[in-house]
Amino acid sequence: MARSDWWKKAVIYQIYPKSFKDSNGDGYGDLQGVVSKLDYLKDLGVDALWLSPIYLSPQVDNGYDISDYRKVDPIFGNNQDLETLISEAHKRSIKIIMDMVANDTSDQSIWFKESRKSKDNYFSDFYIWRDPKPDGSEPNNMGSNFGGSAWTFEPMRDQYYLHYYSKEQPDLNWENTKVRQAVYDMMRYWKAHGVDGWRMDIITSISKDQSFPDNPNPHGIKFVVANQNNGPRLHEFIQEMNQEVLTPFDMMSVGESPDAKSEDARNFVDPVRKELDMIFTFEHMHVDRVPGSVNGRWAIQPIDVVQLKRILANWQNTLRDHGWNALYFENHDRARTPSRWGNDKKYRYESATAFATVLHGLQGTPFIYQGEEIGMTNPKFQLSDYEDIELKTNYKKLVEQEKTINSEDFLRAANKISRDNARTPMQWNGSKNAGFSETKPWFKLNPNYTEINVQRDLDSEKSVFNYFKSLIDLRHNNLLLTEGKFKLLLPNHPQIFAYLRYSQEKTWLIIANLSDHQVDNNLSNEYSYGKILLHNYRNKITFNKLNPYEAAIIEITVK
8 A cells, every 4th residue: 555654744742751741640642741832832733742661661761671672651642542532633733753662672572581481482582692701700891881791691591681771671682583573562552542654773783693602802801882874684674574564554663773874874774675654863962972982972073063064964875765864963862952062041042043054954854852852951960860871870980990981071971962951841830840830840950941931932022932933834735845956055154054955936045054153154155045035143133144043944046
């Protein structure tokens, strides 16, 4: 059957349910909380909601460790609450995208509880088990993303099991047909309950090189995190999933693909291959990372705007007519853009809207993360305030054990890029607990919630929400943003991000100064500026010089 491509004109809003809105006063956001804010989301103009995992989970990794794929965790409500949310969202023409974690489960899943018991039961081969080396040590030097070895010993089987993340998140064995069918059955189950599509967590990790060689070890460390994506049967597995579920049930898909370059992306999203609709790359999110450092993402540097432009333009050009881009700067794993790449004090509104302008003007489907639409910022916590398992295990590994970074530099990096920066409760108003909950929230609030919140933003002349709303309106009402061609301008300019979106009928210039000082705009000599479609500096009509984080979308003609 033919598949619909509604997602090409859509803007998708990600909800981290634990931190969105608490409806029952227990300090945790929940599904009824989401229901209560559907009119707010409808007013913003979004077309779909992506829910981070809400399944039954011990919450070792904030719900990405799933113990039962078919049951809603009680902290979020129950299955009926999810059905209510789906129904109420659909009444408002808002689709629901679920988060699918198919690389691993929780060690509390019945699948793993049975698998660890013996080598000869139905679930024995649902996970990846290997014998110890002759000296009893791990099968290879593969490291976990959360520190230590990617292998944990299970005495009941006298074997090690693989986990790319925490030891409580054993990796599934996709070589086993029963595992794949169990995943597809879960997807069909939720389709039957009205779910419209899937965001697929680390989907490029599901296929492994079954020989499990040692990883290259240039730094001479004990456990090495590498070679965790794009295994030998990856495309075979995804094509099978498409054939079994995605195409027959017309479900939209966006896969997380950490290592993907634009050329790799075509193998996932070119429609002729019948795999995924979109993928999330991490490539453009590394433009503030020191390349090749043993400290990985904690080795930070100022944003390289030239590199950001090069990467995003490359994806635009490579996927043109060969697939579709997923556009994002923020999500549950990414810090707040004004704090990370902009100026979250003097130019918070301007930097929030400038980065949004360059992203939403591109070809692809924009993803907005909760709070991004009001310009929420990083909280600048102390290390003791953070909750995230990734941060805690990396601190132990890098600061305490390997001593490759000191605690001050680690905290400085955490304040910039830690995942927890995006997980503080949503700031609805300036009342106690930011209107998120009647009781103390599960996670510390950003102290600036009295200054930055939905209620205050909506009442402000400089409303980030209203600017996002205008961006979404432009996308919904102008085919140029969906179908128009792309041309990068000023590729080597260190501050200005500018490009054209054009067709035979018209040309738009999208331009932003991604710095906190005024810069000359040489493009004024080449183009005649016509109608200003969107501008984040009110009452300013000249563009010869661009103010700090000034951004605009302008209809133009070539001189």
